[in-house]
Amino acid sequence: MQSRHFVLGAAVLFAQLFPFSIQAADQQSAPFTIGEPARSVDINSAPLTLEQAISMTLSASPQLRSAAQSVAIAEGARVQAGVRPNPELSLLREGMSSRTNRTDTYQLSQPIELGGKRSARIKLADQDQALARGDVNVTASELRADVTAAYLEALTAQEHVALARESLSLAGKATNAAGRRVAAGKISPLEQTRSSVAEAGARLELSQAVADAALARRRLSAFWGSIQAEERSLVTPEINLAAIPALRDLQSRLDASPQMQRARMQIAREEAGVNLAKADRVPDVTLTLGKKKDFQTTVSQTVVGLAIPLPLFNRNQGNLFSALRRVDKAKTDAEIEYLNATQALADAHQRASVAQEQIESMRKDILPGAQSAFDAAVTGFELGKFGFIDVLDAQRTLFQSRAQYLSALSARYRSFAELERYIAVDINAGNYSTDRNAK
Template sequence: MQSLHLVLGAAVLLAQLIPFSTQAAVQQSDAFTIGEVATAANTNSASLTLEQAIAMTLSISPELRSAAHSVEITEGARVQAGVRPNPELALLREGTSSRSNRSDTYQLSLPIELGGKRGARIKLAEQDQVLARGDVNVTAAELRANVTAAYLEALTTQEHVALAKESFSLASKSTNAAGRRVAAGKISPLEQTRSSVAEASARLELSQAVADATLARRRLAAFWGSTQPEERNLVTPDINLTVIPSLQELQSRLNASPQIQRARAQIEREEASFNLAKSDRVPDLTLTFGKKKDFQTNVSQTVVGMAIPLPFFNLNQGNLLSAMRRVDKAKTDAEIAYLNATQALADAHQRASIAQEQIESMRSEILPAAQSAFNAAVTGFELGKFGFIDVLDAQRTLFQSRAQYLSALSARYRSLADLERYISVEPIVGNYITDRNAK
């Protein structure tokens, strides 16, 4: 009788470990999302949202600060491009140092740029500024997508740790209960051995889950310059799981992506460089004004001169040809960038659609069925029809289903992050601090 009470007591304890009842599985399976387990287990700890992680990265990232410095560099180049050439002051002395047979000539030479060189330089410098801003936009979009992927990976490992803890706890309880039943002579010692093996396997899975979570949190924290794993609790991002824009709609917005805009800016930059090469074919004019004084006759004369190179050999033809080919290359690179972005957009959209189908299938069929099988195994154990190992197998199936659901959610979130890598365009230039000490 005492053994029977021990078995029933273990069954009650096991039933208390069930995360959902059969009825709750039907009612709550649609509401199960990433972050439920961890939120319940870390209600008193500080949390880190996806938006906060992205904001921290965009404000601290050395990579983005470097791109912002490039914008400042082009601002200095723009100022220099508009500067006119300096005049030249010269002194020419003829004869010896004696004033009786010496003449001095003072000259002021003023170079005059022809062919629109100054305007072409300014245009090229302005296009360099646009290109640098495009680099900042592309860098920010890449960082946003990479941080999102790292955050969701860390979030998924956080949930795997919670599931592994539940699995290990239940395996430990089943091993203890099996030991009592063996001592009472109710089951074979083989059942206790199988339970012990299952407990050891659950312990290894928990250890691996903790290690994976530590690595994922360290990779996430590295985006804002930290060398330690992120300790705060991660929160499920608020993303609409029911709406995925059509691929045609997304492709129609591709022209506004940072990558395509930068490719177009590169074309305009090379065209500006080509115009500068054309203007360099026109030789510059140098005007000279001065005064010559002959100390022997004590006569002063005004000197006026003009100099212009004769374009017989150097017509800047080599630089002009190179500039033309760079324009062609920029146009070809823009086509490649558009094709790559189109393909990446299609791949991300397909992955998001597949993940959405998996989520809907697991919500409507797999999770409720696994929960129902687990509840039936527990009920059968309470009635003496099943052993603990059957309950453990049903529990493992349930937890594996929940882990697959977490992976499907993570895959969909990552797909959306890859989509936003190309179709999310926000004004960001000028919003980043480039001096670390000024933060």
């Protein structure tokens, strides 16, 4: 895969610099820029930007909609947590043979919760609501990073298609030029064979690039619930390549990330569960008020009762123990989340730094050197001093350099996408923010 990308990486530049002997040496094409639409895409339609892709995902993603529905479920549970126990109406009848030997007792019983159970339930339900909202924030953060990575993958695939088309066009021109020179007796027929093989390989590369681009576009459109591949052209997001926030600054803001906020909400939720388990240890009482009528004596009596469970065996000790251990687990999970997020930030920052070094090195040394060697090979071939194999070698070196440059840019974009998973990074100014609405 990497060698294929190396071959495709500089085809556009090669086509611009070396139109081969069938074109004038001073004829130039428009400069290549990352983000140009592939020819298979309808360039008349408005392009799809990264910001638009993120907005479409956040507004239509089934994953985010599912997380939002969990909030509505938690709201219903919050309403239910605040209701009080229903009273109970009962009828007791003694003696069924005749009316004169019958006694009827009408009772109204009302359970009374003690120990703060209702307030504990409400607090637990409130924490469940907050936890559901935290899940929404985490899901949105994850989707933002995932759709960014998918967009950049589709963008890279789009560029490979464009490069493969230019490579195929260039290979065809090279084959025609080699055929004319063979007919003129200036080069060996072996050179024409080599150029024909190169053209066949370029055609296969184009077919594979088109298939890869279709898969990448389909994965991208799936984020907003579409089953059709995205057909609009993609454009490179504007990123200030000189702006890399310091790792220490990023890690200092990690506590405000959606993931850590959600972890703290989980701890608060489990602590509310402990309070509810403690409240459940206090027995509830049932107050009974009624009337008893004896039909034989025609005497009616008022009935008053109070029922209190005796906590001899069940003191909710098992549930309390489990609730305390869930708090410990939530705290441990929060530590794991922090460690994982810290490591992820460090990895993304390292990849961004390495990619930045590669980009700067390629801009200063590698790309100019490869272009200079290629220009020399082209001039020598036109003057008959070099063979076609020398031009192919220079072309391969230039292609590899351009492909590496494109790969470094893609790695730089992806590293910022990973940073966005935890911290909202201003990639144009080098600043960072935990406020997702600040963008």
